[in-house]
Amino acid sequence: MKRLHLTFSCSNSALAGTLDTAPSTTGLLIVSGGNDTRAGAFGGQAEMAARIARAGFPVFRFDRRGIGDSCGENRGFRRSGNDVAAALSAFGAMAPQVTRIVGFGNCDAASALMLTSGAGFDRLILSNPWVEEASGPEDQTIMAPQAIRSRYLEKLKNPEELKRLFKGDVNFTKLVRGLGTAAKIKSKATSLSAEMTAGLGQFAGPVKILLAMKDRTALNFKSVWDPADARISRCAGADHSYSHPDAREWLYQQLLLGLRA
Incomplete structure (x- = not known):
């Protein structure tokens, strides 16, 4: 297995990507949340990618426009569909044996995958989806x-x-x-969560929703989402980035389950 660094195009901007090579025909594409670079918080995504690759599955990560090593304007998660589509295309070009791609996103990266109906992916693994709305010009958010x-x-x-x-x-x-x-106070669905519900409803492939139960973002999502949704799995002691070793192991096993299914 090797780690390859590359650039690819998205709307006339050069995006930076990283591929951890492996022989499987099923691959994992990690979409970064917030303004995190493709390495993830404390290098967590880079570490996870290497571990998944050692298990036999190629992993592609990238910085969307205006973040990390990528050029262009940061257009936010709501308008990141073209970035994800470009990454999918680059992944296919760099790992031509891959015939099935699983998309994984944490926080607003999960929201972005839902809003775009998981376009281009065969399976989605969505972690701690972001559903909060801006409450005013100070860009504060409403806590569920x-x-x-x-x-x-x-x-x-x-x-x-x-x-x-x-x-x-x-x-x-x-x-x-x-x-x-x-x-x-009773929780109310936000307009964002309604859009996410509609978007995900148009995705035909399998979906898994992962919630870290010590994370405010996960709790906000849980408060507005259907409690009977059988696609939800919970990790009791996990924070937003699954920083504890037990939580990291749980996330790793969940990703492997999705890749092997």
Whole structure:
């Protein structure tokens, strides 16, 4: 197995990509979320790509326009469809034996794959999809009630927070009021989540949705998504980037399941 670095075109811009070679006819294309480069948070995607390749599956990663080593304007995840399509084409050219491609995205990369109906992919693995909406010109985001409740409960389970409470360093009245308010609020689907539902509904291939249950983004998604969706798998102790070794192993096994299915 080798790691190859390359450039490819997207709307007259040069995009940077990395291919971890392997012999399988099924490959994994990783779409980066947010403004992360193709290496991922703390190099997590690069590490995962090498591990997947050692298991026999080629992995392609890339920086979308305006991010990392890629040229052009950063158009955000909502308008990244052309970037993903260009990466798919480049993957096929660099690994011609590949006849089936699994798309994996975390955070708004998962949202982008849903919005574009997974165009070009044979299977989707979507992790912690982003459903938050901007609340105003300051570009703040709305936190879902379930995420608010989770944050309060985590504080109450934290020994240091309990010490602060008993010492009087925490406003008890404010805490009780906040918990009461969060308990009464019901989650509402955002316009983004509605678009994602519609987009994913047009995808004909298999889908797996992965949720890290210590992640606010995952909790926001869970609060507006169909709770009966059998495609959802949860990792109880995982944060947004699956930074804990046990969570990384869980993610790795989930990716392998999707590639081998």
